[in-house]
Amino acid sequence: MAHNTAVLVLGGGSTGCGIARDLAMRGVDVTLVERGNLTDGTTGRMHGLLHSGGRYAVSDQASATECIEENEILRDIASHCVEETGGLFVQRPEDSDEYLQKKLEGCRDCGIPATVLSGREAREVEPYLAKDVSRAIQVPDGAVDPFRLCVANALDAERHGARVETHAEVIDLLREGDDIYGVEVRHDSGPGKRTHKSPGTTEEITAEYVVNATGAWAGQIGAMADLDVAVRPSKGVMTIMNVRQVDTVINRCRPKGDADIIVPHETTAILGTTDEEVADPDDYPEEQWEVDMMIDTLSELVPIIEEARTIRSFWGVRPLYEPPGTGTQDPTDITRDFFLLDHDERDGVSGMSSIVGGKFTTYRAMAEEITDHVCEKLGVSATCATAEEPLPGSEDISVLEEGMDNFGLRSPVARRSNQRLGSRAADVLETDEPNPVVCQCEGVTRAEVQDAIGQSGSDLNAVRIRTRASMGNCQGGFCCQNMATELHPRYDEETVREALDELFQERWKGERHALWGEQLSQAMLNYALHATTMNRDNDPASGATQIDYAQFDGGA
């Protein structure tokens, strides 16, 4: 039987995109399907920490070692997605010396460069650290942009011939007897790039081999073929501050706990996180106490956070897994390692493997191991090159370092565009057309937005994750409208309107968790701009009722 594709990867998070890239680079024909946008799952809702491994140096040394190895690889192949911030494990007077010592030794055992700083030295690195911080261990933690990294993997997979279908939800696994031979997907708006308003279609995609990389949703996919994949989704909250109170990753130096990391990310700092098992990865409570805990607990490390402005909060669900029978009670104790479940070996059902667990930092190594496994099944002998081949945007480091005033942009805008686009900057920004700034908070220009629209269609959330437009202080109040107009005339007025509504509502979703102080003022301002100035809440174009224009004042 002729298949549509050799390998079908389910899930467009870091794991799925990493696998698709690896397979495509080895010359394997691959199709990836994702129900939403790339990164719509956990990958787009994580903390942004490129682990040095320090975090696991006491509890899980195998993970720690893998982290430092991958950390070094990603600095190289994905330089435009990584910021080398460094990290500190900070000790407060009440935190034990013994644990600090263990952490230090653990780091050294795992090959993680680690230096002890006095409290004063630590405050020289990060002036806002609490006065009573007694010591700190310095490690090579970094900040990583999961959106850019994941999209770069998908782009490169496409360059190597892969088909990447977003807004294509798997609704069934095709199983015949004990063999899985493909899936049925529902395209939100037909195959190809998403366009609002196009009618949905379904498609059967058959494959020699299916890889289930749907993370916290892997159990749902398994169930479609009566396979039991016992993922234990565990939620965590992250709270975004409006500025970077710190330029270094700040970890609390104690065994484990909630609210113990601050990660600087672009113009913001992100506080996190919690760990609490949930029943449904699509529907779980997002609660006030979680946000309050981030602020209250982390201000013990960095006191100015107590009074600072937060711009939104968001939640993600970890795809935790442990082999049947392990029986760990507390989700924080479940291993962060990943598992490859070959359903042939495990359940006697051939044609599919599931990947569960793991971390973003080690996505490439996970992908390599899975791709090796799949290639063995398919009899493909090509070897992995993803650790050496830079991702699109990180190919030519000199481009990143080129002067500031390129492309006629104001310097900070040019610098930020260069950082985001890496070696693609010249391709994207070199234009004869005027190139005004569309998003002021993040310094995103028209050319960058247009490039993203070219990649992703009329979906403005896809544009957002590629460019960071609408992700700064104003949370889209000032720029959502401008982003939407960039869709025109490629897309018609009605499509533009729907895309705008969707983006604006999405921005509100996270903002709601930061509604006090400055950000509540900002929310009212955004509301006034969209409802008062633009009257978008009573747009006669969207309503069913007709206005009788003749009843109104038509001028003197």
Place this chain on the structure above:
Amino acid sequence: MAITDDVLVIGGGLAGATAALAAADAAEDARIRLVTYKQSTLRHASGLIDVLGYAPGGVSDGENGQEQGQNQNQTPVADPFTALESLPESHPYQRVGVDAVREALAFFDEIAGDAYAGSHTEMNALVPTHGGTVKPTARYPVSTAEGLASDDRDTLLVGFETLPDFDAPLAAAHLEAAGAPFDARGVTLSFPGIVRDDAKVTRYAHLLDHNERVETLTGKTGAREALAATVEPHLDGESRVGFPAVLGDDHPAAVRETLSDALGADTFEVPMGPPSLPGLRLEDLLYDALESAGVRVTSGVPVVDYETAVADSTADEPATAAIDHVVVDRNGAEIPHEADQYVLATGGLVGKGVESNRERVTEGIFDCYVPHATDRYDWFVDDVFGEQPYARFGVVPDEDLRPLDADGNLEFSNLRAAGSVLGGYDYAAEKSGAGVSLATGYVAGTRAGEGCQ
């Protein structure tokens, strides 16, 4: 030494400026002072004077049932004054009464003179927005007067490549989808004389105000002529041409006149978001009027505190406290300001008259009572355009606009509140922002003026 006046208005937005002018009008010999801190919301606002565009319980198509807030997708009210009657008792318009709203508008018309239009009728006009929807409003700057969507002349909209806030072809298509009774077309052009892609709107206005010499294909000409020459070939019989609101800051009338003459068509502005030139022009107009009325204006300084007078407690009932003086922070120096009557017009969440932290919502200077749910997660609803409780945060006034405490008693005997520091209405949903500021500013100012005589 305390600074002493008869009436002290705190906050210099539309409400505060109106209150100061009304006080000066009501009490000719009184000393009136206005103290204000930062820029008011006029900088953000479109310059339109909305009175009431949508009434609660108005016709809603309710397509999406419960999910959509009641205040979405309604048809606008043509006659705001009739609709005012249907507002709840607690609404600021009901507190001051419909007659006061009419008087306040007349007062505004007097101040605004030729700069505003719309006073020839009580009906709302529909004005195109920069996104391409239409919005009901009661008074509009003359610069937008030729552009009404409730006027059926065909329209050419002109946008500029370097101004991403206004996409003219898209706005034209949107107006059509909104059922506007005319043909609209949009073109995107390059603005002569703009060399930087990130030029500010004030740069465009400045070029036109001063008719600066700019380079064109046919040599150097004035910016106004150059702009007209750029637009002219695109005109196809339309009798009016709309531009984003950048047509001059100091001399908008002259700019429009030159453009209209050269094009042989009326020109108008489409209001835009911040920084909004029509809003800034209204601010200038108000501050000129304050100066003419002899109001003393101190700006750039916040009121940070207050003291009450020792209450006269001879009566049986506990007397209501009176404010003795407020404290103004001038670069760290605390200067007492004393007055007989005070008007609080410090704005809402945007102007920062209403403040909040994770636990509570307060009025910032006097800690007047602001009703709000104790649970922060009840301050909002999930639909961004739903009925948002936070949009109604503000102080509760009696019929004399004096703030009340949680038990319904007067907070202070000589304090009145006006504008968006008042609660109980959602100006964004109703389209009533400037109207409420005018009506309550007018009433609070007038009563304060009368009270000190």
